[in-house]
Amino acid sequence: MIRRLQLVRLTFRRTLPLFLAPIVSAYLVLPLITAAGLASGNWEIALENLIYGEQALLPVGGLLWAFAYLQVWIGSDGEETMRACHRGKYVCAAELLMLNIGFTVMLLPALAAGTLFFGSLWTEYARLLIQVFFYIGLFYFTAILLRSVTMGGMLVLAYHLFCIFFCRNTEMRGYCLIRPDVLAGAAGFPYILLLLSGSVMYSIGAWLERRPDRG
């Protein structure tokens, strides 16, 4: 059994800012912008701030975790040596799923705190986790395909920025994974589709990663 936790731990120890980014977002930035809303005395605005901020920031945080791990593996100086340890049979997919789980756990206290103030946020929590799962899958797949974490990361980030800019645009919002009005009952978030396409991308990514004909 590869000691996967050690691989993740060592990676994060030396890329601490990437590791801390989503934690700082969830436990410092989001409370602040929520508090700013509360200061105006309007709970609706506070909640809206929280949801919008969370949707804009946290998926990028999840992406950074995956980036930190994959940059050691894809196109790195050590790639050839590391892959030779398992004769080219090792793939990163399992560690990425571990990161997804870690992300889920990391946000639990934030969820509890949010629920305390605003009532149940479970649906938004689930939505976020699926979005992060999808983003990391998309990132993994594109990074392996393009043999570059930078390119893969930029692609997903570009899509995320697109979502931030166009999520309030009536024509474009259908293509966006950001739904600032999700709590107002705006339905139609493609949960199943994202879960399925996410899983497919992890699988194809893993399959591509195992084909050891890197030139």
Next chain:
Amino acid sequence: MLEVSHVEMRFGQKEVLRGVTLTLHQGVYGLLGPNGSGKTTLMRCIAGVYRPAAGIIRTPERIGYLPQRFGMFKQLTVYEAMAYFAALKQIPARTQRKAIMECLEQVHLADRADDRIGALSGGMVRRVGIAQALLGCPELILADEPTAGLDPEERLRFKNVISNLRGGPTVVLSTHIVEDVESTCDHIILLYSGKVLAESTADDLRAQAAGKVFSVPADKRCQLQQPYHLLREEAGTGTLRVLSDLPQPGDLAAPTVEDGYMLYIRGRM
């Protein structure tokens, strides 16, 4: 034990390995060939970095691999980089520290364990590469141009490390420098243009060249009989060292491994 059978590899139209077949047992093997002969490609195929277009490769479970260009994530310390490989090589956490420090001691880097990889000199990074290849008691060690970038003292130390492995794993060293294989390797495999020209030993290569190496004074240059191959011109005396099947105007010289190597390679040029 390592079995390589009819391995072929091409990049686009270019055939880089053309039916390589080898069976290696215990001992130190030198994979010798000029630049571009396919040594790195063969090593990568054996290490599982490339998948050959055809052929079968059977290796032991545990292999240690030092690539031609070894690098590692620069933010990690030497110890952390080694711990990364230890985790990949499934070395239990209990014994990890001891195993890592032993390997670092062999390459005289134990005192640099807490330095960042990015802060090391090229030769030191190379030694970390050697240390990680030794980690986990591999049954097969592949080292691609292991002495490139090492200074003379480090080279000597590396040769000692290899000598200490005698009787343990199968070791394959690739190099284009004859001197590297001469003293360290029990067996020499000549690779040329993607094919194995010969499986031989240092003594055998020397014996092949016996009676074919001449030391010719510079002023007799025009009396040389074709065909011959000029190995080198000694600096200072201007004496020519010549390889030829025909008698030449000069004394027979004691053959070296390099002469034997040139005899094989020259026949293909």
